[in-house]
Amino acid sequence: MKIIQITDTHLMPSGVVVNGVDPEQQLRAAVADIVERHADADLLVMTGDLGNHGDPQAYALLRDILTPVPFPMRLLLGNHDDRPNFIAAFPEQPLDANGYVQSHLDTPFGRLLFLDSHEAGVIGGIYGDDRLAWLSSALAESGDQPVTVFVHHPPIEVGIAHFDAIGMHDDGALMRVLGQHPAGIRHIVFGHIHVPLAGTSAEGIAYSSGQACAHRFITDLDRPDLWWTGGHPSYRIIKLDALGFRAYGAQVGEVPTVKATICAGP
Numbered sequence: 215m216k217i218i219q220i221t222d223t224h225l226m227p228s229g230v231v232v233n234g235v236d237p238e239q240q241l242r243a244a245v246a247d248i249v250e251r252h253a254d255a256d257l258l259v260m261t262g263d264l265g266n267h268g269d270p271q272a273y274a275l276l277r278d279i280l281t282p283v284p285f286p287m288r289l290l291l292g293n294h295d296d297r298p299n300f301i302a303a304f305p306e307q308p309l310d311a312n313g314y315v316q317s318h319l320d321t322p323f324g325r326l327l328f329l330d331s332h333e334a335g336v337i338g339g340i341y342g343d344d345r346l347a348w349l350s351s352a353l354a355e356s357g358d359q360p361v362t363v364f365v366h367h368p369p370i371e372v373g374i375a376h377f378d379a380i381g382m383h384d385d386g387a388l389m390r391v392l393g394q395h396p397a398g399i400r401h402i403v404f405g406h407i408h409v410p411l412a413g414t415s416a417e418g419i420a421y422s423s424g425q426a427c428a429h430r431f432i433t434d435l436d437r438p439d440l441w442w443t444g445g446h447p448s449y450r451i452i453k454l455d456a457l458g459f460r461a462y463g464a465q466v467g468e469v470p471t472v473k474a475t476i477c478a479g480p
Contacts, residue, residue, distance in 0.1 A: 215323055217452040218248055219364075219461075221261040221405030222426035224294060225279075227271040233429040235444045237266070240428050241279050244447040247466045249282045252451065257319075258287040259328070261405035261424065262366025268296025273303035291315050291332035292366035292406060293339070293380075310348045318352050323454040324400055325356040329365040331382060339367025339382040339406075346391055353395045360400040362459065363392065368404045368423065370415050375438045376431070377407055393417035401459040403452070408442075409433050410463060422461055424450045 224237045248255070258280075265272035280287065289307055291297060297315065301307075308317035314330040329349065331339035341349075353361065368381055369388040382388060392399045399419045408426035415421060425448035432441050446465035453460045 215257075215321055215454040216252065216255045217454065218252055218255050218258045219261060219403060219424045219450040219452055220244060220258065220427050221366075221424040222263045222292070222408055222428055223260065223276070224263055224266040224426075224428040225272040225276055226266050227269070228275055232266050233442045235429040237428040238275060238279070240447040241276075243466045244427050244449050245279055245283060247447070247464070248449060249284065253284055255285050255451075256321075257285060257326075258283055259364050259403070260287070260289045261364055261403065262290045262292025262332070263294040263405065264289060264292070264300070265296070266294055268294060268299050270299050270303065273299055277303060288317065288319070288326075288328045288364070289315070290328055290364060290366055291330055293332060293337050295332055297330075297332060297334070310345075312344050312348070314345055314348070316345065316348055318356075320356075320359070321454065323456075324360040324362060324397075325352070327352055327361055327363045329363060329388075331365050331367040336383070338380040339365075339369075339384070341369070341382060341384045341388045346387060349388070349391055353391070356395070356397065358397045360398050361392075361395060362400045362454065363402045365402065365404050367406050368411075368421070369402065370413070370421060372407055372411060372423075373435060374407060374409075374433075375436050378438075381406075389415060389417055389419070392419060400454075403461075407431070420459070424448070424461075425463060425465075 310316040319326040333340035402421040408431040412422040
């Protein structure tokens with residue numbers, strides 16, 4: 215199974231720049247590259263901060279940009295999003311019984327869970343009792359299938375000073391529930407931090423983040439304030455198969471400087 219992850223697109227109305235980057239141009243370039251090179255993908259997952267302010271114009275622009283994508287999509291919410299505006303713009307995206315943008319998808323390589331960590335007016339993530347109840351049920355229903363989780367906010371400490379106070383505000387509850395799944399959690403995929411990160415939690419669960427498609431943060435683990443930069447539009451190619459989980463970073467617009475050759479030996 216081939217999944218494309220795009221994260222942190224921060225769309226604004228057309229032509230509006232965010233932190234020195236035009237998010238519309240970035241996302242259009244990424245989508246064009248995905249359609250050209252990965253039309254055989256099975257799923258696109260966007261892991262939150264779809265819009266910079268969650269305004270209807272940004273979501274209308276997002277729908278327009280995504281029109282050429284020929285495969286199914288699951289769009290998740292981040293702290294910069296607006297749930298009512300998103301639901302109005304994307305009524306076909308599945309919701310849980312409480313109106314959260316949460317769903318699951320069963321595949322030949324395990325169950326995929328798409329979580330909603332957005333809470334209006336909160337920069338960090340919220341995953342309270344009502345959402346945890348849905349998660350517990352979705353895990354129980356998965357039986358002996360391994361589970362891969364997609365969410366905006368990292369449910370673990372990322373070790374970057376700026377995100378110390380704006381991560382997941384759940385005192386570890388989400389990870390405790392995931393850690394109890396008998397068949398195991400194959401991987402947790404998230405966004406929010408705008409830089410690539412990979413690791414393993416105290417529960418032994420592997421996790422990783424994608425590079426933001428829009429502006430990205432200059433990686434400084436100890437600096438509490440943000441500084442950001444531009445860069446190539448980015449996305450990830452995720453493969454789920456008999457070998458497990460693998461993720462590959464892709465950047466649009468990279469130009470090779472050396473023609474590749476195949477060597478027969480060392």
